[in-house]
Amino acid sequence: MEVQLQELLEKIQSEGVEEAKQQAQKILKQAEKEAETIKTQAQRDAEKTVQHAQTQADKIMASGKSALEQAGRDLVLSLEQRIKTLFSQVVEASVTSAYSEQVLTDAIGAVVKAWSTDGTIELSAKQGEQVFSSVKKNLSNQLKDGVTIVPNDKINAGFILREKDGSAYYDFSSAAIAKALTAYLNTNISSLISGNE
16 A cells, blocks of 8 residues: 555656646746747837937938028028128218219209209218308309208218109219119129129
8 A cells, every 4th residue: 555655646746747847838938939029029119219210310410401501591691691781881982982072063063954943952961061062152153043952961972952842853872872883783793602693
């Protein structure tokens, strides 16, 4: 009986160990399968993350390039505008300095001869009382009745002719002459700057 009991115990032990080994194999296979699934999912997630990061980097690069191009265009336009402004200032200063007492007297005299209506000649008050008085004195013989000469504080140099009824005026101020010259010259400057000679 003891032998039978021993055999029974060995059989139970052997079957238990075998069953435990099978269970262990089963658990190990399940763990390996889950590990493979987790690994595959992790690889997919990593690829998605890398792809997303690359897409974002490409967008940032494109945006930076676009911003840089826009900044370049803005700089060129700003520089072009600054050059035009400086050029306009130089032209106006040149025109202002060209309006000497003699030039004003000659120009106004020529215009008054051709002018057939009554009106006002507005002279720059900024050029000084001496110029104003001199032009008025030198043209006293040529001035027709109904034509008056008055100072104008808003004119830097030159003169403006206004018809008495206000229907027309002719602006020969340094600002108007400079504006007319600059409009033509700015086109040429723009062409030079942009390279479209």
